Amino acid sequence: MSTDVPLSCKCGTIRGVARHSSPASNSRLVCYCADCATFAEVLERSDALNADGGSDIVQTAPSWVEITQGHDQLRCLRLSPKGTHRWYAGCCHTLIANTIGPASPFVGLLGEFMKPADGRPLDDVVGPPIAHVNGRAAGHPIPPHVHPRLPPVAVLKVVARAARWLVAGKKPPFVNTAPDYMRVLTRDEREAARTAAIGRADRAGTTSPPA
Numbered sequence: 234m235s236t237d238v239p240l241s242c243k244c245g246t247i248r249g250v251a252r253h254s255s256p257a258s259n260s261r262l263v264c265y266c267a268d269c270a271t272f273a274e275v276l277e278r279s280d281a282l283n284a285d286g287g288s289d290i291v292q293t294a295p296s297w298v299e300i301t302q303g304h305d306q307l308r309c310l311r312l313s314p315k316g317t318h319r320w321y322a323g324c325c326h327t328l329i330a331n332t333i334g335p336a337s338p339f340v341g342l343l344g345e346f347m348k349p350a351d352g353r354p355l356d357d358v359v360g361p362p363i364a365h366v367n368g369r370a371a372g373h374p375i376p377p378h379v380h381p382r383l384p385p386v387a388v389l390k391v392v393a394r395a396a397r398w399l400v401a402g403k404k405p406p407f408v409n410t411a412p413d414y415m416r417v418l419t420r421d422e423r424e425a426a427r428t429a430a431i432g433r434a435d436r437a438g439t440t441s442p443p444a
C-alpha cells in the first residue's frame with residue numbers, strides 16, 4: 234500500500250510531498266561515498282550522516298515529488314561542473330535530494346527531508362534500506378555490512394522500481410529561477426571539503442553495528 238509522505242526542511246520554509254511512497258515503489262540505500270559526505274561537509278551538516286558516514290537516500294520518481302512552498306529557498310550544490318545536482322535548503326541547510334540533472338529519471342530524496350505523517354518511522358513507510366553501498370568510494374575504512382559498490386540484489390531491486398519511475402515521467406520537482414541558486418565548487422574547495430569529510434569519518438571510527 235502506498236502513501237503520501239510530507240516533505241519539510243527543518244525550519245518548515247520548504248514543504249512538499251512524495252507521492253506513491255512504499256517499499257515496493259521506492260528503493261532506499263545508504264550511500265557511503267565520499268561525494269555524499271562532502272556534500273554534507275560543505276553545508277556543515279556532517280550530523281546528517283550516520284555514525285559510519287553514510288547518507289540515507291530514498292529513490293523515487295521525479296514526477297511523484299512535488300514542492301509546494303519555499304521554491305525560492307531551493308539551492309543546488311555541485312561538487313564539480315559535471316557533478317550530481319545536490320539539492321538543499323538555503324534557509325536551514327536541510328539536505329533535500331540528489332538528481333543527475335533537470336531531466337533526471339529518478340530523484341534520491343535524503344531521509345531527513347521526509348517526514349511521514351503521525352510521526353511514523355520512515356522504515357514503516359518506505360521500508361528499511363535495501364543495502365549499504367559504495368564503501369570502496371568512502372575513502373576511509375567501512376564496517377563489514379557496507380558493500381564495496383552496489384550488491385547485485387540491490388541492482389535488481391532498483392531496476393524493478395525504475396521501470397515504474399520511467400512510466401511516471403521525468404517532470405523535474407526542484408525548480409528555482411533565481412540566478413544564484415546553483416553553486417559549483419572549485420577544485421580546491423572540493424578537495425578541502427573531501428579531506429575534511431574523510432578525516433571526520435576516520436576519527437568517528439567504524440565499529441558501530443549494522444543499522
Ligand SMILES: [Zn+2]
Nearest residue numbers: 242244324325
Ligand atoms: Zn528551512
Ligand SMILES: [Zn+2]
Nearest residue numbers: 264265266269
Ligand atoms: Zn554517495
